[in-house]
Amino acid sequence: MAKLTDSLGKIPGGLMVIPLLAGAFLNTVDRMYLTPVQRFLRVIGAPSETREVIIGPEESFRELWENQVVSETTLAETGERVLEIASFRFLNLGTFSTALASPGILTLIAMFLFCVGAQMDFHVGKRSLKKGLVITLAKLGAAMVVAYLIAKISGSMYHGFLGLSAMAVIAAMENGNGGMYVALTGEYGNRSDVGAISVVSLNDGPFFTLLALGMMGEVFPIAAFLAVLLPMGLGFTLAQIDPKIRQFTAPGEKLTIPFFAFALGTAMNLGTFLQMEVLGAGLFLALCTIVVTGGAAVLALRLFREESPMAGICEASTAGNATQTPVAVAGVMAAGVETGIVSPEKAAIYQDLVLDATAQISISVITTAIILPFVVIWYDKKLRAKGIDPRKEIP
Numbered sequence: 001m002a003k004l005t006d007s008l009g010k011i012p013g014g015l016m017v018i019p020l021l022a023g024a025f026l027n028t029v030d031r032m033y034l035t036p037v038q039r040f041l042r043v044i045g046a047p048s049e050t051r052e053v054i055i056g057p058e059e060s061f062r063e064l065w066e067n068q069v070v071s072e073t074t075l076a077e078t079g080e081r082v083l084e085i086a087s088f089r090f091l092n093l094g095t096f097s098t099a100l101a102s103p104g105i106l107t108l109i110a111m112f113l114f115c116v117g118a119q120m121d122f123h124v125g126k127r128s129l130k131k132g133l134v135i136t137l138a139k140l141g142a143a144m145v146v147a148y149l150i151a152k153i154s155g156s157m158y159h160g161f162l163g164l165s166a167m168a169v170i171a172a173m174e175n176g177n178g179g180m181y182v183a184l185t186g187e188y189g190n191r192s193d194v195g196a197i198s199v200v201s202l203n204d205g206p207f208f209t210l211l212a213l214g215m216m217g218e219v220f221p222i223a224a225f226l227a228v229l230l231p232m233g234l235g236f237t238l239a240q241i242d243p244k245i246r247q248f249t250a251p252g253e254k255l256t257i258p259f260f261a262f263a264l265g266t267a268m269n270l271g272t273f274l275q276m277e278v279l280g281a282g283l284f285l286a287l288c289t290i291v292v293t294g295g296a297a298v299l300a301l302r303l304f305r306e307e308s309p310m311a312g313i314c315e316a317s318t319a320g321n322a323t324q325t326p327v328a329v330a331g332v333m334a335a336g337v338e339t340g341i342v343s344p345e346k347a348a349i350y351q352d353l354v355l356d357a358t359a360q361i362s363i364s365v366i367t368t369a370i371i372l373p374f375v376v377i378w379y380d381k382k383l384r385a386k387g388i389d390p391r392k393e394i395p
Helices: 004-010 014-030 035-043 064-068 095-099 102-118 126-154 166-174 178-188 191-195 197-203 207-215 222-241 244-265 276-303 310-314 320-339 344-385
Strands: 048-055 069-074 081-088
Touching: 014 244, 014 320, 014 344, 035 081, 064 081, 102 222, 102 244, 102 320, 126 166, 126 191, 126 197, 126 207, 126 276, 126 310, 166 207, 166 276, 166 320, 166 344, 178 191, 178 197, 178 310, 178 344, 191 197, 191 310, 207 222, 207 320, 222 244, 222 320, 244 320, 276 310, 276 344, 310 344, 320 344
Parallel strands: none
Antiparallel strands: 048 081, 069 081
16 A cells, blocks of 8 residues: 555645645535534533524524524514524634644744745856746746736736636746756756756745735735745755755755645635636636746746756746745735734735635646646657757756
């Protein structure tokens, strides 16, 4: 029987997608308030929460929680009764169990950003540095163009074509899968292509998405930008002082992903992924990520006189860690409310976007992970037909 980790590795984006779906499944079942589950949790003394149940004027309330009615109100207009019922959830057990769910998301993301920052290095070859900067800026620019066009055509930055928000578009398109990039450039690219990962890794996390949204007119407090950048900056600085910190934190770059993915999932309903609008939006994001960001990166490398632009195609994916960007951006907006820079209404809009945007990005993660390797193989054959060997380091 295959080991669980090996099985996850065979699933595109499995390290992120499976924990995310597991969290969503648990939350979906939890909110069904099944009678056996409610009875068990009440017997073991789990903390309760209240929920509303509306019943008709003549209808009797004969559920398990009949003796757990907290309050009852009769609606004058319809005569219906609104009952507040004491209910129980696994995700509300408290202490460590609850902390591992959605309340722990921001802490886990901060750990991830610290570990990512620690993997960055000053000692990057000149050519790798050049390729990394060109690819990163081209990918970000392409994402902003697509987000701007969707917002312009639909007249909304928040509910555009297929329900896409500018936040979801930019987060999915600008954040590439570093592991896939290294694997693909390692097989189909040259040394400087692989080395560019040190710079390309800058697009990990929500910072570039916040920067792009700011350039598109959204207002964020400067402190919020620094708050996002600080964990990465701290990890980077400490790793330069002591290279052993880079080795120590390297496992954390992947280790935190399933944990914050699970935490994200516990705030979602499985039904979200089955909505045609969400599914269609995710597939559209994947197509734009491969075609538009890949094409932009290839063109940019060509403009900077790189004979083999293979690295640009290898970065045309959506990273699993991009799923944490919507909740991070919403958190920044909430922080902006406290300083008076962001209105409560604007913060509420971003909070409402989190679940759909996370699902849309997740679908893009899976789709690009499946399709991109075939695109790279096709492009490798195309370059070779032109007499260009992408594996050869050309001076």
